[in-house]
Amino acid sequence: MSLEAFKTRVLPVKDKLFRYTLRILKNEDEAKDVVQETLIKVWNKRDEMHAYENMEAWCIRVARNLALDKLKSKHNKSVDIDNAYNLQSSTQSPYSSAEQxxxxxxxxxxxxxxxxxxxxxxxxxxxxxxxxxxxxxxxxxxxxxxxxxxxxxxxxxxxxxxxxxxxxx
Amino acid sequence: MDSKRIDLLLERYWNCVSTQEEEAEIKAYFNSKVEIPAHLKSTAPLFQYFTKEGEVKMLDKAFDHDLIEKLKQQPKKGKERTLGQSFQNYMKVAAVIALVIATSFVFRMEIWQDDKPELFLVEDTFKTPEEAYAETKRALMLIASKMNHGKREVKKISILSKAESKIKGNRDKNSTATLN
Incomplete structure (x- = not known):
């Protein structure tokens, strides 16, 4: 798969991946990192891509594994993620602005x-x-x-x- | 869409038996500008939320740019590497085959050597029975003479052990006498 094909076929999944990882991690920066890591992983495995019937689902599965790994290491650091999220909720929730x-x-x-x-x-x-x-x-x-x-x-x-x-x- | 239809779809939705198309229909209904009946007003925000959340796009062009740069830096999966890897694999297979052949060769040699004495056993050493008899007699005589020699040595040892037991017996008598 060429880089151009990757841009048109795989890159548009980034928003779904971001929403999904953000839901798990509740942290925008970490979710961004996971999405980037996921897409790099997918790029490195582009030769195997034809073996997967549903590319989107495959990407989400990769993102899920990476996000859960991140969550585990977060738990190991004893961070209260709900509190962490609440502190940053003004920047993270798309519904916190006045019009929502x-x-x-x-x-x-x-x-x-x-x-x-x-x-x-x-x-x-x-x-x-x-x-x-x-x-x-x-x-x-x-x-x-x-x-x-x-x-x-x-x-x-x-x-x-x-x-x-x-x-x- | 009439109210009855949406009530039915919602019932199916809450029971998790609705199809993806039906769920899309519910979302479309609540996101349209139609007048929502009073009993459904509390449910509407949920489906409006689902639609809006699905449209959230927070990764901008800067993200794409960073990603593409990183993808360009990824090591290329060149043909040389693939050939090298496949050569390594072939070498592994060849080594295993060579090992199997060598093992089977050694094993066969062992069997062949085991078979050899049996072949010699059936072969005659002497041409006439007289010659064989004379040789056997000579061999037995040699064994007998060696055995006699050995017996003489053993006799000497038995004398020594008798003397030892005698000394021991005398010692015991002396010790009981002193005790008394």
Whole structure:
């Protein structure tokens, strides 16, 4: 694959990769680093690319592994990622600006608070629009587990959304 | 889209049985400028969020530029390297084959050497039975003479051991006498 072909075929995935890694890492700089690392890895393995049916899903899988490695090393440094995120939320959340509603910011927060697997499933399905099979391949989970996690994630977000609307919590 | 249709799609969505097309339909509905019924107003922000979040683009041209520069610096997968690698692999295979051949050759030699004495056994050493008898007799006589010589040496040792036991017996008698 030539560099030009890489630019047109692979590079556009960067935004999906960034959104996904940001959801896992909750840190913009780290997510950027992971996306860059992912794309370099993909470039170095461009000869194997034809073996993968779904290039996008393959890229996300590579990014996922790198992001989880980063998250592990972060945990080892005993960083409270939620607190770290909250401190930087004014620059990271796309819904923190004045024109975005509070409810949108709340939804962003609800999803970030979900267990890791549920968070990834809802991101991949409801935001990035992957099929259940693709999510199953990316996360290395069986289809049933993907659906169960998605069901729980949606239910949790829905319940919190109802609470916000009812009590303004 | 009527309210009943969207209610049905939402029910399917919450139960995780909706298709990707149906989910796209829900998103399109909530992002359109139609009047949303009161009972769906609380749900609308969720799908608006999904759509907006999917459109977030935070990696600019500077990111692309840095990345492309880094990609250019990556070591090229040249033909020489591939040939070198394949040559190494061929050498490995050749070494294994050579080892197998050498081992089987040594093994065969061992078997051949084991077979050899059997072949000699069936061969005759002497041409006539008389000659063989005389040679056997001579050999047995030699063994007998050597054995006799050996027996004489053993006799000397037995004298020594008898003397030793006698000395020991005398010592025991003396010690009991002193005790009494």
């Amino acid at each position: 509603s509070d409810t949108m910011s709340s939804i962003h927060h609800f999803i970030n608070k979900l267990p890791n697997l549920q968070k990834q499933v809802i991101q991949l399905r409801d935001i990035d629009g992957f099929s259940y099979q693709e999510i199953s391949d990316i996360l290395k989970q069986n289809l049933n587990s993907v659906k169960v996690n998605l069901f729980r994630a949606r239910k949790q977000v829905r319940e919190q959304l109802i609470q916000v609307n009812a009590y303004g919590l």
